[in-house]
């Protein structure tokens with residue numbers, strides 16, 4: 165269905181003020197924002213307008229009781245200037261899975277995608293074209309009832325922000341295997357992109373940094389035996405025999421990069437095993453010299469190589485070759501997303517100008 169989105173354009177674009185060769189991540193916003201309000205029954209006031217601050221009552225429920233969820237995705241632009249979304253249906257579906265778990269209203273998939281498309285068309289000049297750069301899109305939903313007392317909010321706001329992002333030149337990272345704090349337990353909210361998950365991870369992450377590591381490797385909450393994920397990334401272990409990655413057990417995020425990487429690995433003839441991966445098995449593979457590469461996957465960094473794992477007071481060093489499997493995967497996924505490489509699996513969603521809607 166075609167939704168009617170009210171459009172108010174910024175009087176003057178700020179795009180010329182941005183140095184696209186040097187974009188600090190997370191701080192630079194495009195000219196416009198998409199906003200919609202849930203009134204208790206349906207999504208209303210669909211609007212794209214100049215980005216501005218948003219006055220909120222101090223009793224706004226999201227702050228008190230944590231009904232807040234988000235998504236993160238990247239858009240590119242084809243050589244002939246067509247904005248390209250990457251697997252937007254999966255992001256819409258995951259947003260709705262998060263919404264359901266947090267007792268928030270779902271967003272019709274076609275509304276979610278149409279909002280993204282309209283915003284991309286209006287802020288098209290903000291989509292970087294350099295390889296490895298992209299326009300990062302941040303859909304977010306929050307509870308907006310002004311009420312003190314624990315219950316679900318009845319009203320909600322859904323927004324989409326857009327931020328140009330440069331090549332994420334990430335150095336290989338070191339992970340600390342965490343055996344006290346947990347990110348997610350069976351039956352918890354680990355599979356939801358719920359705001360509170362990230363706040364809860366900050367303190368253990370700070371402790372890992374104090375010890376000289378970059379991120380925490382989260383373990384299962386019962387036995388601290390099985391690997392879950394790391395920071396905001398799913399993890400992969402390339403061994404001599406196969407590529408291992410934890411299965412979707414309900415405690416890890418259903419990463420869309422994870423899913424795409426598994427497919428690209430299979431396309432390249434690798435054997436991928438999605439199953440519980442114990443830390444003992446990884447250490448053993450390392451000891452035998454069979455652990456070839458370790459990396460994390462997520463939309464922001466795409467691939468982050470892991471060159472060190474700290475476990476039980478010992479550091480295990482792993483090669484992080486510049487021309488290995490992780491590097492091949494990163495250039496494959498970036499190339500597909502930017503329309504430079506063949507899109508065998510129909511992941512790329514071109515956004516064509518719809519003159520009827522964009523009057």
Ligand SMILES: *Cc1c(COP(=O)(O)O)cnc(C)c1O
Nearest residue numbers: 396397398417419420421462463
């Ligand atoms: C978003 C996220 C990921 C990665 O998901 P992508 O869809 O690949 O971006 C992994 N783990 C956590 C905890 C996340 O929040």
